[in-house]
């Protein structure tokens with residue numbers, strides 16, 4: 001079966017209005033930013049430039065070019081097999097939480113390093129702090145339970161001279177979210193999280209296999225957007241991870257003005273609303289984000 005190369009070159013008007021990646025990728029500018037991208041650029045059926053999004057190396061290289069061109073991130077790499085994030089979608093989460101913060105700031109997005117954001121599960125790619133800092137000047141704490149991911153995120157921060165803006169902290173227990181991370185007296189404007197959403201490693205493999213079959217590949221060539229198994233699953237999947245975040249958020253209600261998390265499965269939401277009601281959250285919002293075929297939600301709450 002012929003490979004279908006997903007085209008990423010059409011306008012993505014459903015992204016947030018401030019998202020820098022709404023237009024077509026400007027391959028000329030991307031290659032200028034990162035000449036190494038040139039060898040991965042091919043033409044799609046319409047004769048437009050594209051890259052083979054089923055090739056992990058091509059995906060990593062286009063990410064490096066986008067991060068350099070749009071955010072001035074000169075050095076970005078991830079260890080083999082780790083989650084390679086689609087940049088436009090990750091940027092959307094940042095812009096939507098900026099809108100939430102704007103509500104308490106006369107409708108203006110607050111900028112600068114006095115705005116403190118905690119990214120739970122920052123990953124080896126450190127993507128949210130990089131975009132959030134470069135877009136709005138916010139400072140970040142990124143927590144992470146996987147020690148290889150911690151080392152990788154710390155290297156990205158150091159290589160880009162961002163140690164004053166992004167602090168990567170090791171979470172020593174997978175059972176905890178804020179405990180062991182938020183220091184006594186520390187205050188955050190908002191917390192964010194892209195949780196591991198599958199409930200077993202078997203589920204990760206099955207879903208990723210189905211995705212690759214849809215793209216006309218017999219097998220997953222290397223989890224290019226997939227990530228290592230343990231980045232993507234946890235006991236109980238997304239609902240249980242969200243329960244942990246919500247119950248600890250109550251404990252840390254005085255340390256954070258807002259809490260948020262991505263929700264990839266719609267079916268997780270009703271249980272979250274019930275829990276937040278039980279915990280006494282005073283404000284609960286659900287923001288819908290759509291990127292191409294995929295819809296996800298950001299759940300935002302405060303006490």
Ligand SMILES: C[S@@+](CC[C@H](N)C(=O)[O-])C[C@H]1O[C@@H](n2cnc3c(N)ncnc32)[C@H](O)[C@@H]1O
Nearest residue numbers: 085121122123144145146171174176194195231
């Ligand atoms: C889906 S990945 C998200 C990575 C990155 N933020 C992104 O969006 O590409 C989830 C991350 O959460 C980490 N993680 C899992 N449990 C955690 C916990 N209790 N505290 C901190 N990080 C955790 C995993 O190791 C993994 O890196």
